[in-house]
Amino acid sequence: MAAYGDDGEGSAWSTVPFRSRRAPPPAPAPAPTPTPRGGGGDDRAPPGVRELAEGVEALGIGGVGGGERRLDKYDIPVEVSGQGAPAPADGFEAAGLAEAVLRNVARCGYESPTPVQRYAMPIVMAGRDLMACAQTGSGKTAAFCLPVVSGLVAPASAAGGGGSGAYGRRDRGSFDRVAKPRALVLAPTRELAAQINEEAKKFSFQTGLRVVVAYGGTPMYNQLRDLERGADLLVATPGRLVDMVERSRVSLEAIKYLVMDEADRMLDMGFEPQIRKIVDMMNMPKKSVRQTMLFSATFPPEIQRLASDFLNNYIFITVGRIGSSTDLIEQKIEFVTDGQKRGFLLDLLHKQSVGMANSKQPLTLIFVETKREADSLRYWLYSKGFPATAIHGDRTQQERESALRSFKSGATPIMVATDVASRGLDVPNVAHVINYDLPKSIEDYVHRIGRTGRAGKAGTATAFFAESNHTLAKGLVELMTEAKRDVPKWLMEYADRPCYGGSSYGGRGRRGSDRFGGRDYRQSSDYGSSSGDYGYNSGYSGGSRGYSGGNRGYSGGGGGVSSRGGGGSSRGCDDYGSGGGSYRPSAPVQYYPSYPMGTTDVSASGWD
Numbered sequence: 001m002a003a004y005g006d007d008g009e010g011s012a013w014s015t016v017p018f019r020s021r022r023a024p025p026p027a028p029a030p031a032p033t034p035t036p037r038g039g040g041g042d043d044r045a046p047p048g049v050r051e052l053a054e055g056v057e058a059l060g061i062g063g064v065g066g067g068e069r070r071l072d073k074y075d076i077p078v079e080v081s082g083q084g085a086p087a088p089a090d091g092f093e094a095a096g097l098a099e100a101v102l103r104n105v106a107r108c109g110y111e112s113p114t115p116v117q118r119y120a121m122p123i124v125m126a127g128r129d130l131m132a133c134a135q136t137g138s139g140k141t142a143a144f145c146l147p148v149v150s151g152l153v154a155p156a157s158a159a160g161g162g163g164s165g166a167y168g169r170r171d172r173g174s175f176d177r178v179a180k181p182r183a184l185v186l187a188p189t190r191e192l193a194a195q196i197n198e199e200a201k202k203f204s205f206q207t208g209l210r211v212v213v214a215y216g217g218t219p220m221y222n223q224l225r226d227l228e229r230g231a232d233l234l235v236a237t238p239g240r241l242v243d244m245v246e247r248s249r250v251s252l253e254a255i256k257y258l259v260m261d262e263a264d265r266m267l268d269m270g271f272e273p274q275i276r277k278i279v280d281m282m283n284m285p286k287k288s289v290r291q292t293m294l295f296s297a298t299f300p301p302e303i304q305r306l307a308s309d310f311l312n313n314y315i316f317i318t319v320g321r322i323g324s325s326t327d328l329i330e331q332k333i334e335f336v337t338d339g340q341k342r343g344f345l346l347d348l349l350h351k352q353s354v355g356m357a358n359s360k361q362p363l364t365l366i367f368v369e370t371k372r373e374a375d376s377l378r379y380w381l382y383s384k385g386f387p388a389t390a391i392h393g394d395r396t397q398q399e400r401e402s403a404l405r406s407f408k409s410g411a412t413p414i415m416v417a418t419d420v421a422s423r424g425l426d427v428p429n430v431a432h433v434i435n436y437d438l439p440k441s442i443e444d445y446v447h448r449i450g451r452t453g454r455a456g457k458a459g460t461a462t463a464f465f466a467e468s469n470h471t472l473a474k475g476l477v478e479l480m481t482e483a484k485r486d487v488p489k490w491l492m493e494y495a496d497r498p499c500y501g502g503s504s505y506g507g508r509g510r511r512g513s514d515r516f517g518g519r520d521y522r523q524s525s526d527y528g529s530s531s532g533d534y535g536y537n538s539g540y541s542g543g544s545r546g547y548s549g550g551n552r553g554y555s556g557g558g559g560g561v562s563s564r565g566g567g568g569s570s571r572g573c574d575d576y577g578s579g580g581g582s583y584r585p586s587a588p589v590q591y592y593p594s595y596p597m598g599t600t601d602v603s604a605s606g607w608d
């Protein structure tokens, strides 16, 4: 175990004590120096952003900071555990990416890697399995796409085809209509799959690789035609993939890289059976043969434990202060009764349009619990003069895509959404996330508010807390305290009540940072009792500050946040304690995902 890159001044990197059982000698690493921001103009927000920011500033809740990206020095604790972890890369070139991929990185305007990219890329390039936990909006997509695309390009070039001989492509004249991708990226929603597909295409530009996407809700015909032309990298939602494999249109036998984005969501109760089917029963190479990578902003220990079934001697990284949401998000919580919510919302929207040109609204994402409420609120807002759209699982895919487009473009700057929009979606310039209905779990809260405050930009999140949300109180207090936000006294009182906060995962009472799911569960005192003296702690930990990347500034990633929330009502607080007790892994593991629409039917709820 070592602290990499201590610059001797304790500034750029700091040594963080790290428990180690059997630590192999660390690989020497140069002191990574934060890349200076070039041009001096990087922190100028585009006019649109500034305008949006001003609107939210009018709320007096801060957070958007005039649209400026906060480039002040941040301490970014990074923890790496697992045997023989490679050192982080100082830049994209140092990560050893293929030339063609480096050119694409430059085309994207990425000047330097974000912290999670610095750590993850060398691990993936070294052929290692990885579980990576880093905060929302910190660049996880590129952290897996870049090394995977690079790994796919290399053998294709070596085969003399400059990439055109990619394995996933059907030979001309072949009657084999089965696509055999070498890389598979699984994502929980259609919109997220589409987004990853776009990113992967950018990074594969002029490499000769074919990137194809497959998700439900649209006719399969076009996707199949695309696949017939070959697929080196397939991005898919689980349901559509299973369908295609069962129809023998996709074979997973050539998979070299398997990535699960939003991995904790993919492995919770809703998706796990499908994932197990894909990974274990569909001819995919065994975990010792393929390379598996899991990414999320939240990784509760019980999901980590499950996930380890899919991984082979993996490295765990957590980038960012464990248990924090990003510092870039101003969080505000209002106590409201259900009957007051609409009035509160209207006030909020009126206030935030003050000072905006033509009383325009900044991009505002409003989360509600049910599909019905999403529609109803959208129409009501419309009737009050606020152009709003809605995205949820009862809308057709075409409607969902058009809603997202309309929101992104600002044509309807308010979007009412269920949890289908809570994970992964990267809509630049979302200024305000409003949790009209709070989610059931603190993880879902973290992902939802993470739709703002992305890529170094600041944002605001407001939550309406009703009596029925009491199980979330403890998790919220912990999260806001971690993020150094003011916690309302009434919320603390809720959290302090023995039962409130105790029955959700938010109050499950894992000790210290373990409870946030941002730490390698193999470090828990119980781990290893059955597995012998496994030297899990061979990594390092460090901190960086002053990171700035590309044309954006970054603050550090944030580890996962406490607790499975969900459905806590069925569990008395005795199950988990009301805080302070240690998590007991020996007890049967129960985890209750919160389904967006209050249903346990994954496809009906709009997840794929």
Ligand SMILES: Nc1ncnc2c1ncn2[C@@H]1O[C@H](COP(=O)(O)OP(=O)(O)OP(=O)(O)O)[C@@H](O)[C@H]1O
Binding pocket: 109, 110, 111, 112, 113, 114, 117, 134, 135, 136, 137, 138, 139, 140, 141, 142, 296, 297, 423, 424, 425, 426, 450, 451, 454, 455, 549, 550, 551, 552
């Ligand atoms: N090195 C970089 N330099 C500049 N911008 C970057 C860099 N890496 C990623 N970005 C941008 O940052 C934004 C957020 O990235 P991304 O969507 O991958 O975040 P994420 O960590 O996957 O978030 P979430 O947890 O919400 O899914 C994207 O717009 C992306 O283009």
